Amino acid sequence: MIFTGRIHKFGDHVDTDVIIPATLLSNTDPQVLGRGCFSEVFPGFADRVKPGDLIFAGENFGCGSSREHAPIAIKGAGIACVVAASFSRIFYRSAINIGLPIAICPAAVAQAEAGAEASADLTAGKITVAGKSYSIPAFPPELIAILDSGGLVPFMEMRLKRERQSGTPR
């Protein structure tokens, strides 16, 4: 899992109301949500994203409402990976569950400049900004199992198949 792209920079406490306004929540289509991503507060964001770009953000990214539409909208807009100094708890879980790669790396965020190129190598645990690399902590095993399956839905699918094969009553 290596992602290389241009940086879109955000500050601290970017909340999910800003990421995707509640008026758009009746929809769950990633393409539609992607077009609405940051549309109220940073109009034109979706047009500025080239598929594969990265978000670099400060502390507590994704705070506020639990809407899972937020990581889906970011992914739908074409963002390959979000690197933040820290994430809100619900957003962190949800991003992994829907298959949006994320990384915690305050040192890299501090050096990140909007429009510059950066890369995130989640396999090696390395974020590279302005020619300098920073290592990131490993995911807990429970999360690796979900990421390895490609998200929580395929993980569920495998568990259901396994249970059907072994005849576990459901």
Added chain:
Amino acid sequence: MPSTIAQKVLARAAGKKHVAVGEIVTTRVDLAMANDFTTPLALKQFHAAGASKVFDPDKICVMAGRHMPFRDIQLATAVEGLRIFCEQQGIKHFYANCEGMDHALAPELGLIRPGMLIMNADSHACTAGALGAFSIPMGSTDIAYVFAFGESWLLVPPTIRVRYTGKPGPYVTSKDFILATLKELGVDGARYKAIEFCGDALAHLDQDERFTIANMAIEMGAKTGVMEPDEKTEAYVRARTQSGYDVVRSDPDAEFEATLDIDVGSLTPLVAKPFLPSNVVPAREVRGTKVTQVNIGTCTNGRMIDLEQAAQVLRGNKVAKGVRLMITPATASVYRDAVKSGLVEVFIDAGATVNPPGCGPCAGIHMGALSATDVCVATHNRNFRGRMGHRDAQIYLAGTYVAAATAVAGAIVDPQEVLQ
């Protein structure tokens, strides 16, 4: 081993004698919940994974009462899909006929009891903590997994203890307790941690007032907030359900990561300025700020006690010219009680509008979205940029007395300065 409420509930749900802070455990849920906006996505994921049956229809609750009557075709269609799913699965706890919004309705119906482990696809799941339940917000896909298997992995969080002492002065409410806490902890001061609210000042609060405090634990990034039940809690629960429960308390020698003491006797009515709920100052510091809209209601402050406080201020008064005052009872039973006790008449006479039960304009969806030039005082829990409509709309959070007194004055006031 001494344990906090968080450790005890999670240990029981994981089938273990003890769990340590930082441990990741697989826990069985006592109740799984979701609402109008988060259930459709949960069901999409449930079906995408090939699941066909929920783990236990009696332990699932779907409450689609946030934005009734429906705003648009999409929402109406989505909720009809939920009705069909619940019927097929035999889920009896399905509410989609204007009964009210989930965080107020579920406790009213006796679905929330002390010591329960609840997983809920909504960030304000923590509201249930006011009854001593450990109620954890999650995303829709997490809840899809819980619907299928009745379990999920959880990190055992450290607990921050917030202790309220002293006797609050006039017009200082539980909203001021929690705003004062937000000022201290900030919007991420409890990130990935549990908050245990305690202290003798809580004993003086009605159960309705306690929900306001637990409701805003998430505003500090907490995994959840919880209060130790007392006689008032148990009286509230027993009046609503025959089901048994076990009260869970932290051991006296349990380890807390930190303790924050707040003397509520020293507080004056507070507001949170735009655009963070932690941007808290005394109301008098922003007195005179002209407003165009005032909202009273939501899962934070939409219960009978709030409407009584609002009526206390509005009785015999008029909403100022150029101000819209919207009052939204959180549930149908609050609405009914407000009508029967004459509060609605007070509101209408004062020039307010009473919305149907639900979330009202809190998330900017309908029933009072804001324009670029609007300035709003709301009893809600969030004042993020764009939350209630236009990105430039100014949102101030406050308790009910401040909100009602502001509606009458047409500008932010401290009720201690203007009311007798």
